Amino acid sequence: MKVFRTLVWFFKQEKWRFGSAMIALLITAFCSLMPPQIIGRVIDHMTGKTLTPQLLIMYLMVIFITGVIVYGLRYYSRLQLFGASAKLGRLLRQQLYDKYISMRPAFFQKYRTGDLMAHATNDIRAVQSTAGIGVMTISDAVIMGGMTLVMMAATISVKLTFIAMLPLPILVILTQFYGHLLHKGFKEAQGAFSELNDKTQESIAGVKVMKSFGYESSDEEDFRQLSDRVVAKNLKVTKIDALFDPTIQIVIGASYLLSVIFGARMVIDNTITIGQLITFTTYLGMMIWPLLALGFFFNIVQRGRASYDRILDLLAVVDDTHHHETLTVPPRGAIQFQLDQFAFSKADKPDLYNIHFTIEPGMTVGIVGSTGSGKSLLIRLLLREFDPPRAKDITYGGHPIQQYPIQLLRAQFGYVPQDHFLFSSTIRGNIAFSAPQVDDATLYHASEMSRIHQDIMTLPQQYDTVVGERGVSLSGGQKQRISIARALLKDPEVLILDDSLSAVDAETETQILQNLKQERQGKTNIITAHRMSAVMHADLIIVMRDGTILEKGSHETLLQLQGWYADTFQAQAMENRLNQALEEQVERGKNDE
Structure with a gap:
């Protein structure tokens, strides 16, 4: 009954519904007990030859009236309970959402999407x-x-009732034992369903990649x-549950005997x-339902x-994000990084260390470096997806960013992440x-600035074109x-493009950057990139390597x-010139033909 104790808050909240349903069930039970009494009396009248048509x-008529009452009250009780x-x-669904x-993000690194969906559905x-049906049944x-x-x-015999109920203690003991096994089995079954849900969600989301690698058979x-594990x-669980009915039938059979x-x-x-x-045996037959209902x-x-234990465990996860949020005004001013070190775990080597620089209002800052150098992690810290170990590590307008409510802080940013997300909408x-x-x-205007309007x-x-799930079309x-246009429409104080120009050609990239320079004068831009051409016009360029600032x-x-920047810039410039020369040669070949 632990689940009912933990749900007592809801039963109190809906006490009128549950209370009226209980009263309806009480009257229903009383009415249901009338027909056996009438049957017994009719039989006694028949044996005594005193039964008259009247x-x-x-x-x-009494049986008919009680039947109508039982019908109406059962409908009402179910309506209230369900x-x-x-x-x-x-x-519960709202609480989970x-x-x-x-x-x-740390929460979603621990819990996979399919598992969270299983909590909110199954x-x-x-x-x-x-x-609902559990409360009604018991x-x-x-x-x-x-x-x-x-x-x-009360109406037949205390002695006979006692004798008939002698087998019931066996039923109580066995049902408690079955219940313990069921709880353990259901928990394992729900966990297996969550894993299956995870797999299904992941396979559908990655179906294009899976097909391109010919991985269908392995995934199947x-x-x-x-x-098979879920089954x-x-x-x-079904084998344990199947023990209830035979056990109850044996106990009822013994009571009948x-x-x-x-x-x-x-x-x-x-x-x-x-x-x-006959009335007694009829009542004994009516005891079958309560005992079957018990199973x-x-x-x-x-x-x-x-299931409720799983939900409570999830709801009990604490996010200490809001403990230091004392400011009520939006941030304004310079953004300063004074980060000595930051690590996701207690590993010997930190993920970021010796990060010291300042972004003045209106500056354009470029952050470059090879994959895994820490560029995106810097952005995620600024957006408070994770909090640095010390209050002074990252400040905005002279105040630690932890002192700003997350909604107030993020309202200042227009963020275009690497893994841009489009909704299944227009x-x-x-x-x-x-x-x-x-x-x-x-x-x-926002679309033209991001060079997507013509497309x-x-x-x-x-x-009004529907893009499909995650923009699949x-x-x-x-x-x-489109993601850049969405951020520009917000006209934020700080625009962050986290490697958001990697899938566009060099010409389109140049046009977008020129639009940003013209339209966002006096506002801050932060651009992370692999191509040096995306940041070469920035006021400050940060070169990252292995979690620290190299240049x-x-x-x-x-x-x-x-150094690294000069070598990379020259190598990319040479590559661009070679590609351009190759394109010109192909074009001349087409013209000659």
Whole structure:
């Protein structure tokens, strides 16, 4: 019953629903107990030859009226209980969604998407069943079973009732044992389902990559193995659950046997009448449902308990992001990095160290370096996806960024990440994500700045073209430029392009950078890139290697240093010239033909 104790907050919140449903079930049980009494009396009248047509009609009318009452009250009780359980599902789903969107990347590195989806679907459905059909089942079983026992003892025989109930302690012991096994089995089954959900989500998201590498058969085999594991875990639970009905039938059979043996002797001794014995056995038959419901209830409640434990564990994950947020004004001023070191874990070597530079308002800063040098991690720290170890490591406007509420801090940034994300919506909806009511002129201007407007106008539905899941119908360069337009539409104080020009050609890159220089005068731009051409016009260029600053300065200063930047710039410039010469030669060949 642990799951009911942990859900007591909801039962209190919906006490009128549950209370009225319990009253309805109580009246239903009382009405359901009337027909056996009437049947017994009719039989006694028949054996005593005192049954009249008027008396029979009266008894039939009572049975009809009680049937109508039972029908209406059962409908009402289910309406209340299932309505309450649907509300619980909505509340839990909202709590999980709020948890998901409030957590930082470290949370999503630990919990995979498929697992989080399983919590929000399968687990909530199990808890919802516990609060709905589970509560109805146990309430109906307890009320009906309890009132039936009382009627058997009060109207027929206490002694015979006691004898008939002698096998019940065996049932109680066995059901508790089965319940313990069910809880363990359901927890394993839910975990296996989460893994299968993970695999399905990952396979569908990466289907293009999988097909391009011819990995379909191997992926199908992995899916089959996970699916077989889910079936095996659920089959194990089914085998335990299947023990309930035979156990209950054996116990009820033993009760019937004792009732017939001892009840017949009591009829012979004139302790009870034949009609009372028939009423007693009818009541005993009515005890089958409460006992079967007990097994059904254990199945539901153990599944709900396992699922609710998983949900509570997830909701209990603490994000200490907001502990130091004391400022209430948006940040303004210089951004300063004084980061001695930062590491994701307690490894010997930090991921970043000796990072010291300042970004004055209105500057354009370029951050370059090879893959894994720490460029994107710097950006993620600035956006507070992770917090540095000391308050003074990163400041904005003279205050540690931890003192700004995350929403207030991030409102100053327009961020275009490496893994640009497009929603399954129209191009207009994706660009105007942060400003759905924006006018067409402003929308078109942002698109022209990112050099995507002409591409959009060639599409069949233009800005109303649906891009598909994650922009599957667009090229990499088009998705990048739509993401840039989305950030530009916000007109942020600080625009961050995290390697966001890698999929566009050199000419388009130059045009976009020129637009930024003209349109964003007086505002800050931070550009991380692999191509030196993307940052050569920046006021400050930071060269990263192995998590630290290798070089920094303007383009001219870094060329004079004759270091990594100069070598890379010259190599890329030579490559560009060779590519240009090759293109010109191909073009001349076409013209000669």
